[in-house]
Amino acid sequence: xxxxxxxxxxxxxxAREWTLARCGHHSLSDGxxxxxxxxxxxxxxxxxxxxxxxxxxxxxxxxDLRSAWESVAQTITGAAPSGLEDVAFLELIFAASGxxxxxGLVRANLxxxxxxxxxxxxxxx
Ligand SMILES: [Zn+2]
Numbered sequence: 001x002x003x004x005x006x007x008x009x010x011x012x013x014x015a016r017e018w019t020l021a022r023c024g025h026h027s028l029s030d031g032x033x034x035x036x037x038x039x040x041x042x043x044x045x046x047x048x049x050x051x052x053x054x055x056x057x058x059x060x061x062x063x064d065l066r067s068a069w070e071s072v073a074q075t076i077t078g079a080a081p082s083g084l085e086d087v088a089f090l091e092l093i094f095a096a097s098g099x100x101x102x103x104g105l106v107r108a109n110l111x112x113x114x115x116x117x118x119x120x121x122x123x124x125x
Contacts, residue, residue, distance in 0.1 A: 009103075010110045017114030021052065022094045027121055028052050044123055053086055055116050056093060061123070065115050072108035 024032045029041035030051040043050035045061050055062055073081045073092060081092060093109045 010107055014110045014114040017117045018094075018110040021113050021117055026052065026117055027124060028055060050120075053090065055120065056113070057086070057089060062116050062119065065112050065119070069108050069112035073105060076102045076105045 020026060024030070028051055029039075029049050030053075040048070041050045042048055043054060043059055043061070045059050047054055047059065050059075056066070070081050077092070081089060084092065092105075093113065
């Protein structure tokens with residue numbers, strides 16, 4: 001486990017969910033298992049593709065989780081995450097090192113992603 005993740009003082013299940021999502025092992029349409037099925041998974045909000053970027057960045061079904069995270073991210077980075085390009089946005093959430101390795105942000109990243117992945121699985125059930 002990444003040292004920053006280990007030191008973030010989060011539940012093991014949150015660290016596990018974030019790590020799996022980071023590696024592409026999630027239930028969204030760009031996750032490995034769905035991609036191998038060769039199907040397109042639309043989002044319940046009506047968006048054509050339920051991808052990791054869509055869920056973390058713009059899906060209204062996850063806006064409450066995103067809002068809490070954005071507040072922490074903006075406080076720590078000094079800039080609104082909504083202004084970032086997609087790659088920089090994903091790096092902010094999944095690169096657990098470098099400039100954004102602040103424990104408060106790592107903790108917020110893990111909690112947001114793990115909550116989103118759990119909620120998405122509930123929607124599929
Ligand atoms: Zn959506």
